[in-house]
Amino acid sequence: MKTQPQGASASAEGAVLGTRERVVRAASRLFQRRGYEGTGIKLIAQEAEATLGSVYHFFPGGKEELAVAAIQHADREFAEMLNAGLARSDDPAVAVEECARALASALRESDWADGCPVTATALETLGRTPSIQQACLEALRNWQDVLAAKFLASGFDGQEARELACTVLSALEGAEVTSQVFRSEEPLLTTGRRMAQLIDSRT
C-alpha cells in the first residue's frame, strides 16, 4: 500500500481519494447503516482500505472525532441531494414530492440500508456525547434551512417557511425509517404526496 498524497482537489470527479477522505466516507456509510455503537474502528479501517495507524493519525480524538467528521460529511452530501431534488420544480409542493421520490428510489436501490445518515448515530449518543450531538444538530438545521429557503423563494413568509421546513424534514425523516422497516417505498411516497398537499393548503 503506497503513500497517497492527498493533494489536488479532494472533490474532483473521479479523482483518487486520499486516505483521510476514504476513512471519512467509510465511517459515514457504516454509521448510517449500523449506528455508532455497532460500528467498530477496525471495520471502518478495513472498509476504507486503510490501517488503524492511519485512522488514529488523522483522527487523534478517536472514534468520537471521526464520528463528527463523518456526520459533517453526511451533512454536505445530503444537503446536495436535497438541493438537487428541490431544483427540479419551481412549485415547492412538487419539489418536495420529488425529493421524497428520490429518497425512496435511493433507499430501494440500497436494499433499504441507506436511510437518514445521522438518525441512528444521533439517537445512540444523545445526551452522552455532546460533540456528536452538536454535529447532528447542525446537519438537521442545515437541511431545514435548505427547505426553508425554497419556501421563502416561493412566496411564503419567514415564519411559515420555517415551520413548513421543520415539518417536512421531520416527516421525511420519519417516513424514511418507516420505509426501511417495512421494506417498501410506499411510506415515503405517501408522505411526500401528503406534504405536497399540506404545502398547497396555505391559508
Place this chain on the structure above:
Amino acid sequence: MKTQPQGASASAEGAVLGTRERVVRAASRLFQRRGYEGTGIKLIAQEAEATLGSVYHFFPGGKEELAVAAIQHADREFAEMLNAGLARSDDPAVAVEECARALASALRESDWADGCPVTATALETLGRTPSIQQACLEALRNWQDVLAAKFLASGFDGQEARELACTVLSALEGAEVTSQVFRSEEPLLTTGRRMAQLIDSRT
C-alpha cells in the same frame, strides 16, 4: 434477594413486579435511550435488579430474544399512550395535536431521553436481525392502525385513513428525533399543528 413468585396479574396497579417483567422494562427503556448495540446485558440486569442468571433463565435466546420482548412491551405501552391522547377529542385534528403535545411534554420531562422506543433499535438491526426487525414492523403497523381507526371513525374513507395514519405517524416519529436533537419541544409542537392543518384540509 428473595424468590419472587410472578403470580397475580402482572399489570395490576402498584403490584410488585416479577423478575421477568422488571428485566423487560429495564431492557425496553435502555434500548430506547442507548440503542441495541449500546446496551449491555449486564447493564440491563443491574438496572432491573436481577442477575445475569435470571436474565438468561427467562430469555435463553439471549440478547436478541430479550430485545424482541422489550419491543413488544414498548409497542403495547406506546399504543396505550396514543389511544389515551386520541381519546381526548372527537375532532381527529385536535386529537393528533393533543398527542404531539403529550409526546413533547414526556420528552422534556425525561430531559429529552425517552423518544420513540423502537427507532434506535430498528435502525441498528435493520437487515441483520430479522426477528427484531419483525417486532419493530409490528409495532409501527399497530400504531398506524390505532391512528387509522381514529380517522375512520371520523368519517374518512379507508384509503384516506390509512394514508393519513402513515403520514402522521412518520411525522411524529421524525419530529420526536428532531426535538431530541434540538432539545426543544418546538419541532413536535409545530409538526402537531401542521398535521392538524393537513387533516382539516380534506379534499
Place this chain on the structure above:
DNA sequence: TACTTGGTAGAGCGATCGTTCTAAAGACTG
C-alpha cells in the same frame, strides 16, 4: 423425609472493543 421444579447467584470463557505504541517507509527540503 426425599425428590423435583423454578429461579437466583456470579465466576469465568473466548472474542472483540477502542486505544496506544514502536518501527519504518515514502516524500520533500537542504
Place this chain on the structure above:
DNA sequence: CAGTCTTTAGAACGATCGCTCTACCAAGTA
C-alpha cells in the same frame, strides 16, 4: 546525500462484550 516530516503498518493492552456453566436456594409434592 543527509535530515525532517508525514503517513503507514500492525502487535499488543486492558476493558468490556454476550454467553455458558455450576452451585445453590426456596417452594411444592409425594
